Amino acid sequence: MPHSVSLISTIAAGLGLALVLGMLAIRLRLPALVGYLLAGVVIGPFTPGFVADASIASQLAEIGVMLLMFGVGLHFSLDDLLAVRKIAVPGAVVQMSVATALGMGLAHWWGWNLGAALVFGLALSCASTVVLLRALESRGVLDTFNGRIAVGWLVVEDLAMVLVLVLLPPLGGWLAGREEGSESLAGLWRTLGLTLLQVGAFVALMLVLGRRFFPWVLWQVQRTGSRELFTLCVVAAAVSIAFGATALFGVSFALGAFFAGMVMRESEFSHRAAEESLPLRDAFAVLFFVSVGMLFDPLVILDRPLQVLAVAGIIIVGKSVAAGALVLMFRYPLNTALTVSASLAQIGEFSFILMGLGGALGLLPPEANSLVLAGALISIAVNQLCFKMVEPLQQWILAKSAYARRLEARDDPMAELPMNTEDKYLSRQVVLVGYGRVGERIANAMRAHHIPFVVADQNRELVERLRAEGTAAVFGDAAEPTVLIQAHIANARMLVIATHDAFNVRQMISTARTLNPNIQTLVRTHNETEARLLESEGAQHVFLGEQELAQAMVRQVLARPEEARPNSGHGALHAHGR
Numbered sequence: 001m002p003h004s005v006s007l008i009s010t011i012a013a014g015l016g017l018a019l020v021l022g023m024l025a026i027r028l029r030l031p032a033l034v035g036y037l038l039a040g041v042v043i044g045p046f047t048p049g050f051v052a053d054a055s056i057a058s059q060l061a062e063i064g065v066m067l068l069m070f071g072v073g074l075h076f077s078l079d080d081l082l083a084v085r086k087i088a089v090p091g092a093v094v095q096m097s098v099a100t101a102l103g104m105g106l107a108h109w110w111g112w113n114l115g116a117a118l119v120f121g122l123a124l125s126c127a128s129t130v131v132l133l134r135a136l137e138s139r140g141v142l143d144t145f146n147g148r149i150a151v152g153w154l155v156v157e158d159l160a161m162v163l164v165l166v167l168l169p170p171l172g173g174w175l176a177g178r179e180e181g182s183e184s185l186a187g188l189w190r191t192l193g194l195t196l197l198q199v200g201a202f203v204a205l206m207l208v209l210g211r212r213f214f215p216w217v218l219w220q221v222q223r224t225g226s227r228e229l230f231t232l233c234v235v236a237a238a239v240s241i242a243f244g245a246t247a248l249f250g251v252s253f254a255l256g257a258f259f260a261g262m263v264m265r266e267s268e269f270s271h272r273a274a275e276e277s278l279p280l281r282d283a284f285a286v287l288f289f290v291s292v293g294m295l296f297d298p299l300v301i302l303d304r305p306l307q308v309l310a311v312a313g314i315i316i317v318g319k320s321v322a323a324g325a326l327v328l329m330f331r332y333p334l335n336t337a338l339t340v341s342a343s344l345a346q347i348g349e350f351s352f353i354l355m356g357l358g359g360a361l362g363l364l365p366p367e368a369n370s371l372v373l374a375g376a377l378i379s380i381a382v383n384q385l386c387f388k389m390v391e392p393l394q395q396w397i398l399a400k401s402a403y404a405r406r407l408e409a410r411d412d413p414m415a416e417l418p419m420n421t422e423d424k425y426l427s428r429q430v431v432l433v434g435y436g437r438v439g440e441r442i443a444n445a446m447r448a449h450h451i452p453f454v455v456a457d458q459n460r461e462l463v464e465r466l467r468a469e470g471t472a473a474v475f476g477d478a479a480e481p482t483v484l485i486q487a488h489i490a491n492a493r494m495l496v497i498a499t500h501d502a503f504n505v506r507q508m509i510s511t512a513r514t515l516n517p518n519i520q521t522l523v524r525t526h527n528e529t530e531a532r533l534l535e536s537e538g539a540q541h542v543f544l545g546e547q548e549l550a551q552a553m554v555r556q557v558l559a560r561p562e563e564a565r566p567n568s569g570h571g572a573l574h575a576h577g578r
Helices: 003-027 032-042 054-075 078-083 085-109 114-125 129-138 145-175 181-223 227-249 253-265 270-293 299-303 305-329 334-344 349-360 367-388 390-400 402-408 419-425 437-448 460-468 481-486 505-515 528-536 545-558
Strands: 430-433 453-457 473-475 494-497 520-525 541-544
Touching (some): 003 054, 032 367, 054 253, 054 270, 054 349, 085 145, 085 305, 114 305, 114 349, 129 334, 145 181, 181 253, 253 270, 270 349, 299 305, 349 367, 453 460, 460 473, 505 520, 505 528, 541 545
Parallel strands (some): 430 453
16 A cells, blocks of 8 residues: 555544444443544554554544643633542542552562553553543533542542653653663753753743633634634644644643643633534544554453453552542542542543653553553443442442441531521521532522521532531532431421432432421422423422523513613623523
């Protein structure tokens, strides 16, 4: 085949096989990512038949890395991270340390050197954001408190891995044992200092100038009204900033693209930028996973079965146990601990990026890539099963272990109302479940009208803050009867469910009705089928987000001109939180 068409053949074979095997994976109820990796195995050098051009696949993978990291930066929310910082930050740091130590111990036992062991351990410590988000979305728990903890945890892991990608190149020679003596050590510190200085200069430039300049450019392009130019601007910014960061400051493509996404987030068109770049980002992300699959030698499963099982054990069991224990130590419920454990029981894109960098620096033995890829394939394939086991495993643990029952029922000052507030809220109060954007607005309205209420929320830090502000609040999952009992649901006049958690709404209503047959119930939902089901099962007032928004807009349209006219020349804002 002529060399001039190797790019076309590589893209055609990679995307075509990824489509077929991705669909097959979905049919088997596995993540499509498994199919993409297998597509790379099929066209890789370790299997018979067509072999794609590895150098071209590697460059396509670099573009995939840029766009993946651009997407991570574009969706990175400091506010979301700060909301769960007390559990996500220490939890992620300790869990990554434990997983890295386990991986390093295993690699040392196999006879690998320090550099190989460290890179190998770090690759096993970081879960895939792509796999996690898709798993949480498919189960409808992305916007729940458990989901926010899991996402915040992974954001911290992502930030830690970005730092690792920055520091690994200057440390590569020392970790590989190629530099010895005091002069080499002094050279290492100079190189490390220069690297940090370059990174610092790049970060400062992006935060000071980039966050103003690039949103301004996006605004100017938006004014042209051309969708093609808007998409081109987003993609060009992602790739150009990543390349410029490498050429001018010596930092990785990954870090450059991450900060490109962060500065684009400052624009009011960030959501549109994410939507417009998504198809191209997904396509190159697929090629990235295909190129990673090309590095996998299937014979490693036959030649080193015990090593593969050990790697999968660290990823699925070791990380999960460490994360679950940490969540329980922070006095969160068993369900939260199991959900976070299931979320972290896999590895993905950052592990592949790190292994690629480690291989390029000459730190890893030949079999390392295949072992990590085998562990990734196994962990991603069983991740859905891990999520499905959360509820049965919780029930089994509570049924079999008296210690677990005591742990679940332990006294927590945040799980019951303080004595000095109980008398005020013993009768005719409103129990408000969920204190997100909608719940907070409802609470503010009740405060303004001096209506007594009690908040029930799964965010322990939020409950602490509300109590410090003088608001009655209890910590816990309102689907558990004990939480509603602590909120004095038996004496309440109304239950307002403002949470996204559609799965447990019926349980909350059932518990409230059992304890207080005359209570009124108000529920929010975004699903018409769910709304009809809730009404049929006794929910008195169900508010459908889109329906309420449409009705408000219709009222404005049908209003008389003098009623519809805004109070000022700047228009009026009608806020309908989702």
